[in-house]
Amino acid sequence: MKTESLKELLEQVKAGELAVEGALEKLRHLPFEPVGADHFAHLDHHRGLRCGMPEVIYCPGKTTEQVVEIFGKLAETDNNVLATRADKVTYDAVVRKAPSATYEEKARAIVLRQESEQEKEGLIALVSAGTSDIPVAEEARVTADLLNQAVETIYDVGVAGLHRLLQHCEQIQRANVVILVAGMEGALASVVGGLVRVPVIAVPTSIGYGTSFSGLAPLLTMLNSCAAGVSVVNIDNGFAAGYIAATITSQAMPR
Amino acid sequence: MKTESLKELLEQVKAGELAVEGALEKLRHLPFEPVGADHFAHLDHHRGLRCGMPEVIYCPGKTTEQVVEIFGKLAETDNNVLATRADKVTYDAVVRKAPSATYEEKARAIVLRQESEQEKEGLIALVSAGTSDIPVAEEARVTADLLNQAVETIYDVGVAGLHRLLQHCEQIQRANVVILVAGMEGALASVVGGLVRVPVIAVPTSIGYGTSFSGLAPLLTMLNSCAAGVSVVNIDNGFAAGYIAATITSQAMPR
Amino acid sequence: MKTESLKELLEQVKAGELAVEGALEKLRHLPFEPVGADHFAHLDHHRGLRCGMPEVIYCPGKTTEQVVEIFGKLAETDNNVLATRADKVTYDAVVRKAPSATYEEKARAIVLRQESEQEKEGLIALVSAGTSDIPVAEEARVTADLLNQAVETIYDVGVAGLHRLLQHCEQIQRANVVILVAGMEGALASVVGGLVRVPVIAVPTSIGYGTSFSGLAPLLTMLNSCAAGVSVVNIDNGFAAGYIAATITSQAMPR
Amino acid sequence: MKTESLKELLEQVKAGELAVEGALEKLRHLPFEPVGADHFAHLDHHRGLRCGMPEVIYCPGKTTEQVVEIFGKLAETDNNVLATRADKVTYDAVVRKAPSATYEEKARAIVLRQESEQEKEGLIALVSAGTSDIPVAEEARVTADLLNQAVETIYDVGVAGLHRLLQHCEQIQRANVVILVAGMEGALASVVGGLVRVPVIAVPTSIGYGTSFSGLAPLLTMLNSCAAGVSVVNIDNGFAAGYIAATITSQAMPR
Amino acid sequence: MKTESLKELLEQVKAGELAVEGALEKLRHLPFEPVGADHFAHLDHHRGLRCGMPEVIYCPGKTTEQVVEIFGKLAETDNNVLATRADKVTYDAVVRKAPSATYEEKARAIVLRQESEQEKEGLIALVSAGTSDIPVAEEARVTADLLNQAVETIYDVGVAGLHRLLQHCEQIQRANVVILVAGMEGALASVVGGLVRVPVIAVPTSIGYGTSFSGLAPLLTMLNSCAAGVSVVNIDNGFAAGYIAATITSQAMPR
Amino acid sequence: MKTESLKELLEQVKAGELAVEGALEKLRHLPFEPVGADHFAHLDHHRGLRCGMPEVIYCPGKTTEQVVEIFGKLAETDNNVLATRADKVTYDAVVRKAPSATYEEKARAIVLRQESEQEKEGLIALVSAGTSDIPVAEEARVTADLLNQAVETIYDVGVAGLHRLLQHCEQIQRANVVILVAGMEGALASVVGGLVRVPVIAVPTSIGYGTSFSGLAPLLTMLNSCAAGVSVVNIDNGFAAGYIAATITSQAMPR
């Protein structure tokens, strides 16, 4: 509800084109939609306008029925729909309601592509330290792809074999933004952060031995990075990294 | 040392224009410089080219003498120089060696501006939850300013009085990137993250009662933000936020 | 055992109406009851008088047999009986002993309603940030309902889509007390706390990505809330929230 | 900005009594006030209406100058003013600007009483486990007192000498709400919670040996209380307890 | 190897009754025994003499085969044998080798009683806060019983219903030592500690909601107990409590 | 208030020797005493009878005035008085009121000995791992000494030089109970625990490098001791260890 709309609405009231009760209603009516008989969810249809991406379904803690119903509601718009952390069983239920939905197995994501693809906005370098970090990286890739970004993946280039990374150095430096996915000690973030002049979004993963503490170790590494260009998202949160990268690359366009 | 330079160097060797020993030396000679009789520091003059910002001096743990000597060396180049977390005593020593250096008291930073100012690249909205968070916010402002970014500050607009924030909503939405500085519970990050389509760099601060645990509470809040566009830097690390914001806004320019 | 009773008892002794041994017994006899051949539990029948709610059965760590036996004993009084964190298997065993018991699936609670319903005492606004938080919210709802409170539920109104919350603002402000259930970063507590003048009971949930640390993140958020009217209960402890809300709303009555 | 006001405003616009620009301004104009040349604070004059208590000044992290200026601004209204965690030096500066301000030494609070005292609304039992917990308890007392509540203090009645507590049992049971302040292991919360039918607001304090971990131990104790009526605020946060207690006792009045 | 034995051995050498090599061997030969072809264990047969209890088998992390073989070896002595944290499968395997072994299901312990029972040495009051704490309490009971102590159990007397505990007060005060088993917030330790003059061994259990953090909350409570006579063992470690209680009660005999 | 007293009191009421009101008063009158005009403390004179030791003053968090006043009140009885964690300034103030009080500098304790010394009850071996642990050990020694126990100190016998400990092995084994004080990694607890058949009270100290985390490391070591006879008190809590040791050795007497 921007100032212009508000002004226009007030003008309509003044001109008698809009009744007070109607204006009241409009002022109160915001674009969200309750779901289910007992309103177990409130879909935020406004988010696409406000934040540049439609609401995304985070599956854990929701029943399959809830996911299916929310997915269906979101599919009724013409937007793309994304459900993250979805297992195969959930997908099988969703696809019965939304037959065009596909399942990105490595990323554990359900994707429904309804918007026509546009020219890619920017280039994201998606780097993972190890093979075991790939599921998280793939969640980032699927998200960024859905948000119309070009993504180049460079997997398994951890710092224990530095030459693997250095070999891809120029490729990484060409990107508008780097997504860095690493478990264990997460040192790759600092090394890459020291090599590039673009933002590095670091994603700690829960892969590792005991004192990784399910991702706490790489999280702390990344937060304390001696290279200054590194910011951090939640452990295993590939989705956030893909989303943030897209908000950054979209800066490369005139606004 | 880019591929082109390497190729050129090899061509010179082939043409006999450069002796093997000389080439060897060049291949080995990288632009860093040891400081002090006992080499207590290695200045990384190359960083400006590689990462877009000259090396910055983090003062804690360094003696005043070390800070002065490093500052002096960096000042010999024509780059801007920045020393963070500097107390007044350190500044007084630095300014004797670098008389043009100024002290940003609220930000606890020493600044030496040697590069001519250019047109500002992008617009950063710098938002703080409380008055007590201002020192950290100011460190971000000084850093971003030195990196040629326009910064608008909106301080003390925490979520306990939501209308204060909503009033500045459009101003925030106009920016290319938001820096969000908050202590206590840090909830402002999620609220702002839900209102904008640009990246939000969240800085937790160590301001708060007992279970803030010196900033752990807002750090966790920000990492778990239900709004997807939020990435996080270290507790009280205004410098990193200012730096990252600049790497993002510089994307708005053709590269 | 109030002062009046004690005085009365002493008067009876003085008057010879009560033998010393009998008085001794009465003074010692307090209304609790051992359960099981080996006294695995001591039912506190006195709690209803003292605290306003009969003893509640917390199921984890108890064998099904123990739950059934305790439930049966409590059912012999005419009080309502509540067992929390009960799975379906336990319910199936309980219902064989107490056929009127019902199972609240979303809340994972077994309920036996034996007291006649009275006029509702107060109004509780029960707000959840996400759909995934509903099981915890439902535990609060079932508890408060059993304690004779009116409850209005407003689910999935997290701060990432602030307008959903603001739309329900007046509804929330009408209540005598607010129960706020949120996982992830729990920022909703601070925002709601800043909008109302009644007490807010915040319940962190264990829903979230890695650094939620099974609810630690929203717990810290809520404890550090910059809005002053927020107090906090244990992670996922919907029962406590429902119970406390009822102790508060019952203040609205003359005592 | 209540619905009625909005309706009235729209009616005025319709009737031409209010110009669109004027209405726009009113809709945007919310009762907060920037403080200082550089707007280091935004006073939330609206909070008194919305939450029942004027904005309170939390002193740590603010310069003395900032506290004085904010205090002065708030004093210009006719509301009571409260500054918490204030040292004597800050008070000495404040009192020069607001001569009627008094200093509650034990509570470390600056108080300016400008509203005429009214009949006390409810009764708060303020219980502390030890003598060392008194400063935190006093912060609660000062806050509740300023909010027009009657407070009875019962200090140093920790569970190691249970009879001290049991002696005050009836006094505690008479109150509308209990504030419970305890450090070390905080067990008093559970014991008191088991004795009363009114809400217990528990405040952990940072008093204790090593593994108290500056209040973490009593915080966890209180969150895990086996007595159901206990909710918890931040470590050492007497202010929040006093404020919440007042929001509860004010329920005892007809609304 | 006491001083007297050493002296005697040296006398024998001097007298030529013992060859140097033989003495060397004796000095080196200590009463432990390797188990298994690959020496996966070294049984410490000396422990019974040294510490008053034969070696005990802690089952987790050992294969069933290893438990059976160690149990068999220990059974070859005439000592009692105890295996803790044993599941039913392990017992079924053990009983085939040691047919007299019995399974204490609630305590998850395998017991082989080979020593003739003696008069009980002392009296242990074994108190649990809840029904869910019984498995840990039973491990303590089985251990103390095997060590020839009389144990009286008082279960489910948590502080939320203080009168249940007070009713058993004299029974508890009669004991030589108290074992206190409690989960959730563990406040019972402080209350009981304030009522008795004998040592209280507190055992935190992992029973509880979220912030119990698997027993961390009662552990901290017990370590910070404001009642001075409380010492603490590991979470869920009923065995240690039973053992320590026996070392204390055995002090009640002339040494 | 034992059963016998209660019976006697009731008999007196029955016989008319005691008025109901008087009996009521007696039943309510328990031996504690408020201190200070504002009752900042409630002295528990009953504790000596109930727990075997008079109330002890823990100084941190109390003002010097409060310590002096409480100390004076306790001194009015004929009991010994002990104030722990007292600095020299506090002692200087106390001694003006209680001239016979002495200051145990290493233990930071104020001691007033008013009871005539009796024959020592038992023997405590007080072992410290390092010289830096001595202040905590001395607090234990002063406490146990005041409680009429014989204490033998064996300091600086940490496991890095095992022969130092083994040399004192028999001396330790002669004791009725061992107090074990250790910082750094606290391994001494397990080693000593494996050598004796009496209870070992382990006190972790906050002495150590970084990951000692102010005593957390030895605390965890001691709680996880592979030797079964070890129970643990709070970090640096020498007082508790001395007190508990006395409750144990007093078992060696006929009760």
Added chain:
Amino acid sequence: MKTESLKELLEQVKAGELAVEGALEKLRHLPFEPVGADHFAHLDHHRGLRCGMPEVIYCPGKTTEQVVEIFGKLAETDNNVLATRADKVTYDAVVRKAPSATYEEKARAIVLRQESEQEKEGLIALVSAGTSDIPVAEEARVTADLLNQAVETIYDVGVAGLHRLLQHCEQIQRANVVILVAGMEGALASVVGGLVRVPVIAVPTSIGYGTSFSGLAPLLTMLNSCAAGVSVVNIDNGFAAGYIAATITSQAMPR
């Protein structure tokens, strides 16, 4: 790429024996190899030369297909191949591709021995505190054995029965390096560290009761060891210990 090679390459360019493009290629061509159609891994064939051991496959987080493919690629060289943390299912899949591979069940490792065995380089004493620590110890043994080291195992000699350890003292002192594997409290590290003059590599294991916190307790013990010669690896990381021990013993050879 050593200096000598670089010099030689430059000489070849100068002499025209090597074209610029070819040199460029050689400078860029480093010995790693992408695996899989989508390059899910980059094998670091250079590691054997650089670090003395071929790349090792850490199985968790990798699909069985990925492990098989990587194993196959590594097997194509003539190096030994090692896969750690492999379950039996993975081995069954691997052995179909690499029939000579064997499964070390206790160590959960897949081993392919392709290099001819050489004379053992040094002697490693591999000591475990308990039987339950053997799986971790065996991972160390398998690793060191594959790296051509002699290993002597001394299992189940924890400090609770010190004589078991002391009996093996000379055997341990003969070694070039000690690997120390211990769970629970990990005190063995300090004791052994105080007995030898060679490096001790300590491995904490996740075996233990509650406050072992999955190995945190022995980790802290080992880091805080009062014996100076102890360094520590990650919890349960037997592989690292075996590898590091080999890097140390290989120092015993002339370089």
Added chain:
Amino acid sequence: MKTESLKELLEQVKAGELAVEGALEKLRHLPFEPVGADHFAHLDHHRGLRCGMPEVIYCPGKTTEQVVEIFGKLAETDNNVLATRADKVTYDAVVRKAPSATYEEKARAIVLRQESEQEKEGLIALVSAGTSDIPVAEEARVTADLLNQAVETIYDVGVAGLHRLLQHCEQIQRANVVILVAGMEGALASVVGGLVRVPVIAVPTSIGYGTSFSGLAPLLTMLNSCAAGVSVVNIDNGFAAGYIAATITSQAMPR
């Protein structure tokens, strides 16, 4: 007390050359020495023989008097003496007793060199990530130097400017062992670990912003290092690193 000595002693007893009492004394007499009238320390003169380094004085927690007395006792032998974490005041007191003692200011160590210097045994590369880490590195250098090792220092070569490190790559690879000192995120450990075939001893330092948590972040990084040759010592424990490095390099000599 080796087997040979024991055998010889027994032979002497047999031959009547040594009385039983004398043998007994010798067997008991171990080379440690009590210090101070109250035996506040037990010097372990045997450590030099057993572990290759005389006992070292860790100053924190000891009074200046204690340090001086212990230092003096150790100086009476002809061994070198080392006191770590000593401030200037302590040195000034020590030097009055031991005039040849020198103060290593950067390392905060007091050194007394009494043994004649021998040829250096091995080469240690001592690498620090930043200038602020130098005090910890210097403690390692002083220790290793005193233990007769050659040390080459390479300071301020953190991974943010990778070329600084790569330039020193060969120098590092020449060493027998690497000591790696790093604060902030400690990523240098993994990078260096991936470049060398010798053991890397990593020392985390407490230098860094908020979430460094006083060195916890680099500690976790180093423990989780994806490069296998890294073992870790306590935070800021330069002494341990220097000592361990010496135990490793001494392996390069024939034993």
